Amino acid sequence: MTGDAERWVNEPAKDSGYGRTQFERDRARVLHSAGFRRLAAKTQVHTAGSDDFLRTRLTHSLEVAQISREMGARLGCDPDVVDVAGLAHDIGHPPFGHNGEAALDAVARPCGGFEGNAQTLRVLTRLEAKVEGAGLNLTRASLDASCKYPWPRRPGTRKFGVYPDDLPVFTWLRGGAPAGERRCLEAxxxxxxxxxxxxxxxxxxxxxxxxxxxxxxxxxxxxxxxxxxxxxxxxxxxxxxxxxxxxxxxxxxxxxxxxxxxxxxxxxxxxxxxxxxxxxxxxxxSAVGATNSRHGYGRVRRYDADLVVPRxxxxxxxxxxxxxxxxxxxxxxxxSWYEQQRAILTSLVELLCDRAPGHLDPMFAALWKAAPDDTARLRVVVDQVASLTDPAAVAWHRTLLAGRG
Structure with a gap:
């Protein structure tokens, strides 16, 4: 599809000496990002750090990337595009897993709510520090592959993939996709x-x-x-x-x-x-075999085919x-710890809204000062809290409560 390797913000051509593809660059950008590193201390199901055997968001993301890459290669997709999607798919998830996601969704309702997949798009295209104004500035194909739910929030739908103020880049990355909400094969x-x-x-x-x-x-x-x-x-x-x-x-x-x-x-x-x-x-x-049987063997990617999974x-x-x-x-x-997790994140948002911009990280403090209204400022505070690891959320909350006293 024309424009697969385009980026939201044009960048000067690079010559690293060994001819990396644009999608290989995307993969490196995700692997080296701060948001990806933070997944090491974010809950998958069990609280991060509670058992050396259990998975975190980081190990889960690495496993998803490995499975995605193998499946994609067997189907004829570009392996780096599906690898990027697997690595990046949870990069927007907050502290405490789905429990934290529910807490932030409730407190963020005035600014459109919170959803981990919509936050992933926001991190990749806005919050990660790589290209000013464009986050990691990944290619269109890699961003589209990372969108599990390519639609905005709507009544009766719990999952969605884009907040209202991220619609411009979302519209761009969906350029060339068929009308409607069909996901590309890599997604x-x-x-x-x-x-x-x-x-x-x-x-x-x-x-x-x-x-x-x-x-x-x-x-x-x-x-x-x-x-x-x-x-x-x-x-x-x-x-x-x-x-x-x-x-x-x-x-x-x-x-x-x-x-x-x-x-x-x-x-x-x-x-x-x-x-x-x-x-x-x-x-x-089974999914690879069923998809190949329906669409044929050979290179298929983007919108050439849909994945077939036997019933x-x-x-x-x-x-x-x-x-x-x-x-x-x-x-x-x-x-009781699960209830405490929700209380910590809710309280953190409330405390930071009261004390911003002074208690925000410098990057988020600047975004808060530039925000045009209270709704936009709330979104900045939610972005800050969502970026924290589990231990950092607990520590920030303890410090802010002590300061209030």
């Missing part, structure tokens, strides 16, 4: 890689952490039925009966049964890792998400 690959990574790996982390045991699902059909009913209302449009068929197939697999009695020993860890590896490979290969595989992925939600996330959400 679809990244989205499926994300689904595969967090569904399989969240179950792995849940089993390791002692929150989830597969044994009851293997032995109790009533529990299976309850899980399927739960998934039908949260992650899938399928009937509980259809999900039940997919769950039966999943649980009948010897690699799943082999991980059912996890006790933390070396042998148990091998069995758990074998399950995650086999399921990840199966989910990836049973999609259902099994949804069931794994449901396991993590039902047995891990809901249990963690009942813990």
């Amino acid at each position: 679809q690959v990244m989205d499926w890689a994300d689904d595969v990574a967090y569904s399989v790996h969240d179950v792995e982390d849940g089993v390791h952490g002692g929150y989830l045991s597969l044994r009851p699902l293997l032995e109790d059909r009533g529990e299976r039925a309850e899980l399927c009913a739960d998934v039908a209302t949260t992650y899938s449009d399928e009937t509980p009966e259809a999900l039940g068929e997919a769950l039966d197939l999943l649980l009948a697999d010897e690699v799943v049964a082999g991980a059912a009695d996890y006790d933390g020993t070396y042998r148990a860890q091998v069995a758990l890792k074998r399950m995650t590896s086999v399921l990840t490979g199966r989910f990836v290969s 049973t595989v999609r259902n099994q992925c949804a069931l794994l998400k449901g396991m993590a939600l039902r047995y891990v996330m809901r249990a963690r959400a009942a813990e």
Whole structure:
């Protein structure tokens, strides 16, 4: 597609001596960005730093990028474009994972709310310090591939990908896309890689952490039925009966049964890792094979094709998400620390709104001073809080509360 390698702001030509493509430059920019480094101390599901085994946003993003790159290469996409999308897809997520995202959405309602994917676009195109006024100034193809939800907020839709004041760059990056909200193939690959990574790996982390045991699902059909009913209302449009068929197939697999009695020993860890590896490979290969069968083998990219994921595989992925939600996330959400996380972020925004620009980082202080009204100033404060790591959010909140006293 014409203009794939164009950037929002024109840059002087560079000669590094070994002829990197524009998409290779994009990948390097994301890897070297401050926002990407901060993901190391941001929660995936379990609080960052609470267990050396468990995933953070950074390790999750690296895993998504690896899966995306492999899938993209097998489909004929530019591997660096799908790699960039995988690396960057969570770069806008705030402290404390989805719990923090919900807290910031509530406090940011006067300026359009908060959504991690919309914040990702904002970080990539505005907040990261690389090219003034353009963030990392990635190419059109890489930005489009990073947009999981290429639409603004609208009633009845929880997920969206752009705030009102970022519409100019969003309109530019969607230039050449078909009318409507269709995602490019690379974005679809990244989205499926994300689904595969967090569904399989969240179950792995849940089993390791002692929150989830597969044994009851293997032995109790009533529990299976309850899980399927739960998934039908949260992650899938399928009937509980259809999900039940997919769950039966999943649980009948010897690699799943082999991980059912996890006790933390070396042998148990091998069995758990074998399950995650086999399921990840199966989910990836099934989508690649189905897409190639429909669209042919060879180079396909951008809007040449849509990703095809077989129904049973999609259902099994949804069931794994449901396991993590039902047995891990809901249990963690009942813990007092989760309520404290929401209170910390809400209070941080309120405190910084009262004390800005003096208590903002210099970059955000300058943006706050240049903001035309209170709504724009609130967005700057939310940008500041969203940029923080989990430990930094706790420390800032403690310091500001002490200063108020």
